[in-house]
Amino acid sequence: MHMPVAGPHTHTLFTVSRTMLTVVAALTPATLFGLWEFGWPAIFLFLTTVVSAWVFEVACLKIADKPIRPFATDGSAILSGWLVAMTLPPYAPWWVGVIGSFIAIVIAKHLFGGLGQNLFNPAMVARAMLVVALPVQMTTWIAPVGLLEGPSFLHGLSITFLGSQEFDAVSSASTLSHIKSQISAGATMGEILPTLADLESRLLGFVPGSLGETSTVLLALGGLLLLVTRIITPTIPLAVLGTLVTLSAICSFLAPDRFAPPILHLTSGSTMLCAFFIATDYVTSPVTTAGKWVYGIGIGTLVFVIPLRRLPRGRGLCGALDELGHAPDRNLHPAADLRTVPHRQAACAAKPAKGAQK
């Protein structure tokens, strides 16, 4: 029998539930803004998604005979559901949220072994699969009208739960996808730029988009809170944003007609959500600093490259990687870590099974 060595261990402050709570706190401003901006349907959808994520978590724990109390109260399922909800179109029907939670919690998390074992970020698996599976529901966007001017409480109920279509949908989601469709229609960047929303409303988030991804400033503020509380280190966000800015600067300098300037990428809320909240997921990102750089640069590159329309792409695949482009999340990370393992760690990794087998 292999027994863990007993010793005078000190416990770190960074428990799972404290970390999750801080991340939730950091997400709250952007989420509240999104809920206020898109009104009652968004509130109903958000609640449905988060509650169903928690219910799926409890059900999975029960089926797998795991202790329910510690896992169900650590906040990780709520956070996953929360992130799923933030990436949904605000007027999506309730079952989109429930299916999203099912994919995130059951398929992406518990089928891989539960908290800490998941290969991919559950919320992003959910988003990628939803975009492939439900291209219509996942790309129906509406203009931000505000809680008071938007649909009433009852009308909101009917939009979310009865599938009422009585609202004005807009065709383009975010600034970036608007640019993409314009460029493929033959317009040049010089013609497109004046038609976009002004910088201020893009920064603050008064643009159509996913439920919690519109406000760049509030998401960046949340990211700052994570940095200050040392939940995350600045490496990955810096690498992601730096790569994105560098690449878009080079490209828009060389071919200003075809490529959006860096400021457009930086003022997209989804970029901020990706850099601070998604890419830094503990489970699916590297541990060493050098690994983090490689991983962050990889994500930054993919976020920039994937929306380019010259990539050969199936309709579905494009949709999945579009917008957030963080399906790459983990794909890069094992390699990134392996090459940068410190010597001592490498020595330990070389003979791991000795004690464990006895």
Next chain:
Amino acid sequence: MSESYAKIARDGLWDKNIVTGQMLALCPTLAITGTATNGLGMGLATTVVLILSNVVISALRKTIAPEIRIPAFILIIAAIVTVVDLALNAWLHDLHKVLGLFIALIVTNCAILGRAEAFASRFGVLASALDGLMMGIGFTLALVVVGAIREILGSGTLFAQASLLLGPHFAFMELQIFPDYPGFLIMILPPGGFLVVGGLFALKRIIDARKPTIEQEIKQMRTERVFTAAGVLKPKLETGEEA
């Protein structure tokens, strides 16, 4: 050496089912099960090839030199697949159009060579024919189940275009399970195949795990001792008889 026919049937349908038991032939299982109809067509074509190749190989098993048996098996299988391909093209042209290239690719279906190597080259013609039939039915069932789940979840129908494949008499099989279904595209795309096949594997393991093992059966026997090759096992007595 011979196997009982009941065991052959049981192996083919459940215990050593090509997909869920042996995990062979996953390529057609994943590739053409977008609808239950496609699964059915592919399963039936493979069944015919399995029976014929098992019979021929079993009949020739004493003639083929063991050193060159694999190329010989492949030649026989390829010849039979070509025959089936041409026959389908001639007499069931519509079916052939639906299944297309996948018929020719039955040659590369490892399950067929697997049965030739593991069964037909060792047992008699009759047993081999039955093995081919049962393995084929098991394979067809697996394909139809995977196809049906993907079709129902992905597009809300079941056995769409069955009349095209089996003739107009089978139009009754075409069902619209959910009217006005918005469609869940990913289930028809390749990832859906992986999800459903993975689910089937898990389901078979769950069902198999519920079956009592031999040790448990022995424990439940109302006898004092059981003599086995490994030694004497003492069955656990019921609580009332203890002490």
